[in-house]
Amino acid sequence: MVPSPALDTAARAVPRVRPAPAPESAPPPRRGRRAAVVLAPAGLTLALGLWGIRRQNSMWRDESTTYQVAHRSVADLWHLLGEADVAHGLYYLLMHGVFTLWDGGLLALRLPSTLAMAAAAAGVALLGHRLAGPRAGLAAGVVFALAPAVQRYAQEGRSYALVCAAVVWCTHLLLSAVTHPRKRTWAGYAAAASATCLLHEFAVLAVLAHGVALLSARLPEPLRWAWARAASAVAVVLAPLAIVSQQQASLVGWIDDPGRPELLGFAIPALVGLGCAMAPSAAAGPVPLRALALPLLILPGATLLAVSFIHPIYVDRYVLYSYAGFALLAGAGLEAALRAVPYPKAGAAALAAVAVAALLPYSIQLRTPQSRLDDPMAAARAVRELTRPGDGVLFMPARRREPILSSPGEFRGLRELALARHAVPSGTLHGIELPAPRIRARMLTVQRIAVVMDPPGRPLDDTPQERMKREVLDRSFRRCAEREVRGMVVVLYARPGAC
Structure with missing residues (x-):
């Protein structure tokens, strides 16, 4: 069909209105x-x-x-x-x-x-x-x-x-x-x-x-x-x-x-x-x-x-x-x-x-x-306050070794008395401890021991190592000082006359 000239003329006469473009910086609502x-x-x-x-x-x-x-x-x-x-x-x-x-x-x-x-x-x-x-x-x-x-x-x-x-x-x-x-x-x-x-x-x-x-x-x-x-x-x-x-x-x-x-x-x-x-x-x-x-x-x-x-x-x-x-x-x-x-x-x-x-x-x-349940960093600081170089340190039970693992600098100069193998080379979280007789022998070589332990009322671990630690502390040491931190207690034990 051929378009009519009249319609074509009318179409050209009507202006085409284009919508204004939206500003580029304005995102859609x-x-x-x-x-x-x-x-x-x-x-x-x-x-x-x-x-x-x-x-x-x-x-x-x-x-x-x-x-x-x-x-x-x-x-x-x-x-x-x-x-x-x-x-x-x-x-x-x-x-x-x-x-x-x-x-x-x-x-x-x-x-x-x-x-x-x-x-x-x-x-x-x-x-x-x-x-x-x-x-x-x-x-x-x-x-x-x-x-x-x-x-x-x-x-x-x-x-x-x-x-x-x-x-x-x-x-x-x-x-x-x-x-x-x-x-x-x-x-x-x-x-x-x-x-x-x-x-x-x-x-x-x-x-x-x-x-x-x-x-x-x-x-x-x-x-x-x-x-x-x-x-x-x-x-x-x-x-x-x-x-x-x-x-x-x-x-x-x-x-x-x-x-x-x-x-x-x-x-x-x-x-x-x-x-x-x-x-x-x-x-x-x-x-x-x-x-x-x-x-x-x-x-x-x-x-x-x-x-x-x-x-x-x-x-x-x-x-x-x-x-x-x-x-x-x-x-x-x-x-x-x-x-x-x-x-x-x-x-x-x-x-x-x-x-x-x-x-x-x-x-x-x-x-x-x-x-939180506890604060190992506070326990590490308490150990530093209570000890001097050459003192021993124990963790009771052994799985309470988080303070020394996360803050080893606070334990510089102290002797770990129960540790046989460190956590990293042993492929464990907390390390491996010595047999009970060797723990006893090491404990008796020092005059003072800082002990990081659970607060009172917690169940005691019934392993030979833990029983030996408690026995030696009760027989050969006495409490000198104590620091309570969140979820733990740090106790300084000493031989009689060494407090």
């Missing part, structure tokens, strides 16, 4: 909102983590283990992992790299955990944004950042913050694999989940929670099978670590049967999360928020508790990542509650002020040496 939702909780978590991060120059025994093990060579580390603590092996290797690049003492020990927890808070906020909208995401991120357990382990030189961050971002990969089910997305999820479980083997319970979430969401069978294949790959990768760590199970023999504190510590967040799950929330994507968050909150802790009534293994920090599920549910519940009040912004500000006021005393206490 949706992207800017998402950035604010993610960055605000991450910044809050980072600020809380840096506040008092040195904890008055204190370090408790587990951190002491991280510090001294991460300073070993890779060969010595590999030697150790064949004998002990293989469950934390990947984390020790990562921290070895940190100290190789920057030997920054307590700050280098704890900063990776602080950064990891900030990344976890960002991930929780983004999960809430994906599943229930920006306000629910922001609320979830802030709840996560303020949680006392999150504040605690954001400042601890152990693997739990890194595991928590890894689980949160694995959950993002799961949602991406469900939304865009391709081989590469499921492969990425399987690889990330495998690495997370190698950081700590109980992260496999988060993978199990992911499977329960997919079942709860009633997703198509091909998606559930895709998850099952990914989980099987994770199990294959994890199996060697699980076998070796089971052979080292005596290292967690200190864990008791679950008592009232453990049961309440699990039940209270679980019940609050269940209550928040009842609130209506906006659904976004194929997996509802409550279907994902409830298994992540409840299943890992419930599984460990159930097993612990047969073989005690439950410690709340082993499933720290459960707080991501709690924060998602609490964030969605808070968003629904604030939607129902006349002035939601004022209500949110008032609620935040109440939360900060309620948590402030505990937050301050968390940043003191008294917030």
